[in-house]
Each structure stands twice: as structure tokens, then as C-alpha cells.
Amino acid sequence: MSGNANQVELYNEKLAEIYDKIYHFKNYELDVAYVLNCVRQRLPEARSLLEVACGTGNHTGGLSAAFQLGGLELSPAMLERARAKHPSILFHQGDMIDFDLRRTYDVICCLFRSIAFVKTRENFRRAIGAMARHLHPGGLLLIEPFFTPETYWTGQVKMNFLDEPELKIAWLYVSGRDGDLGIMKNHFLVGCPSGVEHFTEEHKLALLNRDDYAAAFEAAGLDHEYDKVGPGNVGFYIGYRRTDSAAP
Ligand SMILES: C[S@@+](CC[C@H](N)C(=O)[O-])C[C@H]1O[C@@H](n2cnc3c(N)ncnc32)[C@H](O)[C@@H]1O
Structure with missing residues (x-):
């Protein structure tokens, strides 16, 4: 059951079509190089990776x-494009707040601020918990x-x-x-030889601080470190699933 059903219409067909x-x-x-370097330094034996909100x-x-x-993505329109570009990769449609792929990975990443789409602290804790459950001990x-x-x-x-x-x-x-929710009212004007179209998509994004991350990682059985730079200069959280932790 999705915990984020009111955002299912996000990244719909119109936005997916122009996303790239x-x-x-x-x-x-650069993002990929950052991730590879981060993993190489901490878990060089890692072989499997799940990209959440791909x-x-x-x-x-x-x-x-x-x-x-493997990839996980909520929007069918975005997923369709990912599958078309990478037919040999296994992509799953699902909500990061509540998913069960019935397997674990060495590494899970969630990039380009996609985590904020969970909107609330409760959903954020659930998403970190769901990701932690998909990690091998030590992942x-x-x-x-x-x-x-x-x-x-x-x-x-x-x-832009x-x-x-x-x-x-x-x-x-x-x-x-609105409180700890950032609200981006996006307007798109798209012109091509057949005509000009206008559409909007409003994005509501959770504003979370380091204490929120520390609490969610701890609740999920993860140690963590904070890298204040990260691939996009907005920081980067690196969680480690404790080898002695039961699945959260
Ligand atoms: C800013 S885009 C980033 C996409 C991709 N990671 C990239 O870097 O191009 C945010 C993505 O998060 C996805 N998303 C939003 N909420 C989600 C959720 N609850 N579960 C999975 N994906 C979600 C959106 O559909 C969208 O594809």
C-alpha cells in the first residue's frame, strides 16, 4: 500500500517527456563518479546497487x-523512459516509502534530492527504514x-x-x-513546430535537517556519516547497516 498516494501524479507524462x-x-x-568513489573507499567489494527514485x-x-x-521509481512515465534507455536493467515501479523487492543489495542510493518528495518526517523515516531493509548487513x-x-x-x-x-x-x-514543506510551483511553456503548450506541476518537498537524518538512520539500524559537499554541493549522507542489526 502506498504511503504517498497523493503524489502518484507527479512526474506525469508531460513532464517526463521533457525531463531530460x-x-x-x-x-x-559527476554524480556517478562521486558515488563510485564513495563506494570504492568504503565497500570496495560491493557488487549490487539499487537506485531509488531513478x-x-x-x-x-x-x-x-x-x-x-536495479532501479525503483514511482512515476510510470519516468519509468517507461528509463526502461527504453536501458532494456537490460530490472526496474521496479514502487514507492520508496513502502516497498518490498524481496532481496537485498550491497549499496542503495537516492540522488538528486529525490528523498524530499516523501514530504513528511514520518514518511521520511519509513523510506529510510524500507531502504535499510533492502541492505545486506554492512551495506x-x-x-x-x-x-x-x-x-x-x-x-x-x-x-531556465x-x-x-x-x-x-x-x-x-x-x-x-508551508512550515517544513518547500513548495515549488513549476510552470512549463513548451514550443515545437506543431504548437505551444503550457502546463504546471507543483512539487512539495520535505525540508529536513541533520537531526532528522540522524534519528531516521538510528531508527533503521544504520550508523552514518555526513559529507558536507556531496555530488551537488548540498551534502551527502552515508549510512552503514550495522552488521549486528536485525532488519528494522
Ligand atoms: C528530481 S527527480 C530525480 C530523478 C533521477 N534520480 C535523476 O537524478 O534524474 C525525482 C524523482 O523522484 C521520483 N519520486 C518521487 N517520489 C517518489 C517515491 N515516493 N518513490 C519513488 N520515486 C519517487 C519522481 O517520480 C522523480 O522521478
């Missing part, structure tokens, strides 16, 4: 060169966080453009806030 285009500026190779599979190629890879959980309640900004309008001969995209958003 709107993030044309993101360097996925989106359209932009980290997948790089990670699958090093690991037996690693790597989480790239979103902003904290202290670092999140509001009240500015942001804009794509300008190709047959595709123009303007993406504007204003960041709002």
Missing part, C-alpha cells in the same frame, strides 16, 4: 558499468538531501531555458513554503 531536456545542464557523470535512468548507464543494478545507504529548513530560500522567481531549433522550453518557478 530541462535538465540539459546537469552533469550526471527517474528516466540518467545515472543508470554509469552505475550499471560498475554494479548489478551502504547513500542519500543526496534537499535543502534544510535553514538553507531553503523563498520569494524569488527562477527561470532550452533553445533548440525545433524545441523551446521556458521553465519558471517560485519557491514557497
Whole structure:
């Protein structure tokens, strides 16, 4: 049963269709290199990895060169694109808050701030618990966080453009806030030779601090360390499933 059913419509067909285009500026190779380095330093014998909230599979190629890879993703439209790009990888449709793949991995990662889509602290604890249950004893959980309640900004309008001969995209958003929930009201204007379309998608993202991570990792039977840089300069949490911990 999904604990996040009200977000099932996120990353729907319209957004999935332009997702890789709107993030044309993101360097996925750097993220992959960061993850590989992190794992090599801590668990060089790691062979299997699950990428949670894998989106359209932009980290997948790089990670699958090093690991037996699996992917988990909530949005069917994003998943469809990941499967088309990487037909030999096993992708699962599921909610990170509550999933059971009936197997464990050496490493689990959740990148590009996707963890924040859980929205609430309770869902966050459940998601960390579900990921921890899918780790071998001694396995690693790597989480790239979103902003904290202290670092999140509001009240500015942001804009990104794509300008190709047959595709123009303007993406504007204003960041709002409701307590410890960041609210991004995304507007997309997409133009191609057949016409121009406007659509919106609102994203609600949990603002979690280091104490929230410490509490969730502890409850899930994980030790952890915090790397204040991480692949995207927003920090990185590295959890270790204790070898003596029963499945949380
Ligand atoms: C910012 S995108 C990142 C996608 C991919 N990791 C990347 O780096 O391109 C966030 C992703 O999280 C997925 N997502 C949101 N909530 C989720 C949940 N509860 N369980 C699994 N995936 C989820 C979304 O569908 C979307 O694909």
C-alpha cells in the first residue's frame, strides 16, 4: 500500500517527456563518479546497487558499468523512459516509502534530492527504514538531501531555458513554503513546430535537517556519516547497516 498516494501524479507524462531536456545542464557523470568513489573507499567489494527514485535512468548507464543494478521509481512515465534507455536493467515501479523487492543489495542510493518528495518526517523515516531493509548487513545507504529548513530560500522567481531549433522550453518557478514543506510551483511553456503548450506541476518537498537524518538512520539500524559537499554541493549522507542489526 502506498504511503504517498497523493503524489502518484507527479512526474506525469508531460513532464517526463521533457525531463531530460530541462535538465540539459546537469552533469550526471559527476554524480556517478562521486558515488563510485564513495563506494570504492568504503565497500570496495560491493557488487549490487539499487537506485531509488531513478527517474528516466540518467545515472543508470554509469552505475550499471560498475554494479548489478536495479532501479525503483514511482512515476510510470519516468519509468517507461528509463526502461527504453536501458532494456537490460530490472526496474521496479514502487514507492520508496513502502516497498518490498524481496532481496537485498550491497549499496542503495537516492540522488538528486529525490528523498524530499516523501514530504513528511514520518514518511521520511519509513523510506529510510524500507531502504535499510533492502541492505545486506554492512551495506551502504547513500542519500543526496534537499535543502534544510535553514538553507531553503523563498520569494524569488527562477527561470531556465532550452533553445533548440525545433524545441523551446521556458521553465519558471517560485519557491514557497508551508512550515517544513518547500513548495515549488513549476510552470512549463513548451514550443515545437506543431504548437505551444503550457502546463504546471507543483512539487512539495520535505525540508529536513541533520537531526532528522540522524534519528531516521538510528531508527533503521544504520550508523552514518555526513559529507558536507556531496555530488551537488548540498551534502551527502552515508549510512552503514550495522552488521549486528536485525532488519528494522
Ligand atoms: C528530481 S527527480 C530525480 C530523478 C533521477 N534520480 C535523476 O537524478 O534524474 C525525482 C524523482 O523522484 C521520483 N519520486 C518521487 N517520489 C517518489 C517515491 N515516493 N518513490 C519513488 N520515486 C519517487 C519522481 O517520480 C522523480 O522521478
